[in-house]
Amino acid sequence: xxxxxxxxxxxxxxxxxxxxxxxxxxxxxxxxxxxxxxxxxxxxxxxxxxxxxxxxxxxxxxxxxxxxxxxxxxxxxxxxxxxxxxxxxxxxxxxxxxxxxxxxxxxxxxxxxxxxxxxxxxxxxxxxxxxxxxxxxxxxxxxxxxxxxxxxxxxxxxxxxxxxxxxxxxxxxxxxxxxxxxxxxxxxxxxxxxxxxxxxxxxxxxxxxxxxxxxxxxxxx
Ligand code: PMT
Numbered sequence: 001x002x003x004x005x006x007x008x009x010x011x012x013x014x015x016x017x018x019x020x021x022x023x024x025x026x027x028x029x030x031x032x033x034x035x036x037x038x039x040x041x042x043x044x045x046x047x048x049x050x051x052x053x054x055x056x057x058x059x060x061x062x063x064x065x066x067x068x069x070x071x072x073x074x075x076x077x078x079x080x081x082x083x084x085x086x087x088x089x090x091x092x093x094x095x096x097x098x099x100x101x102x103x104x105x106x107x108x109x110x111x112x113x114x115x116x117x118x119x120x121x122x123x124x125x126x127x128x129x130x131x132x133x134x135x136x137x138x139x140x141x142x143x144x145x146x147x148x149x150x151x152x153x154x155x156x157x158x159x160x161x162x163x164x165x166x167x168x169x170x171x172x173x174x175x176x177x178x179x180x181x182x183x184x185x186x187x188x189x190x191x192x193x194x195x196x197x198x199x200x201x202x203x204x205x206x207x208x209x210x211x212x213x214x215x216x217x218x219x220x221x
């Protein structure tokens with residue numbers, strides 16, 4: 001029997017990296033393992049939420065009780081997230097979405113014919129911004145991965161993307177990406193909380209509790 005502070009609440013979580021094809025055998029990606037997003041999906045499901053995980057390519061097992069949709073590119077992640085968010089109350093963007101994709105991926109394997117190779121990139125749509133536009137009432141939680149001025153950048157993303165909450169982490173030099181532990185500095189309008197370094201499973205439970213708290217206080221439930 002399911003129980004918990006998010007009983008029956010529908011939550012969509014994005015996790016992992018995206019892959020933007022260069023040609024049929026190569027792609028641009030990043031260091032995200034999916035561990036943070038999967039831990040969050042597991043924690044939310046344990047709190048009674050009905051969780052859909054929209055996942056880029058990872059080596060991870062689907063957490064118990066979680067519905068998982070696999071995607072590769074940012075465009076596919078946007079489409080799947082938009083479809084799943086219809087009827088959801090909360091969206092959490094833990095995925096490391098590629099900001100750029102190839103303007104024109106090559107239909108055939110690029111040959112090693114020249115000493116230099118230039119790739120032309122175009123900006124990907126921002127999934128959280130698109131979803132805010134599509135669903136003004138959705139409770140949207142973003143992440144911020146920063147190598148400098150963490151609080152300033154996180155607060156800027158909170159405002160610019162019209163998020164309800166943002167969880168910021170330091171990245172680079174062996175931090176956050178791929179590791180089994182992490183720390184988060186969480187911001188919302190009128191408040192902030194530091195969640196100290198710990199295993200991602202434990203950190204995810206703390207963040208999920210905070211999300212439930214903020215979600216309830218916004219909806220007045
Ligand atoms: O997967 P792990 O190895 O466990 O690592 C965890 C993590 C570091 C990937 C995770 O904790 C994290 O920080 N995820 C967000 C990474 C990121 O892309 O941050 P950003 O500051 O570039 O983006 C800000 C927010 O906008 C994020 O919620 C992101 O999902 C979202 N975004 C970004 C680009 C884009 N085109 N669409 C988006 O929705």
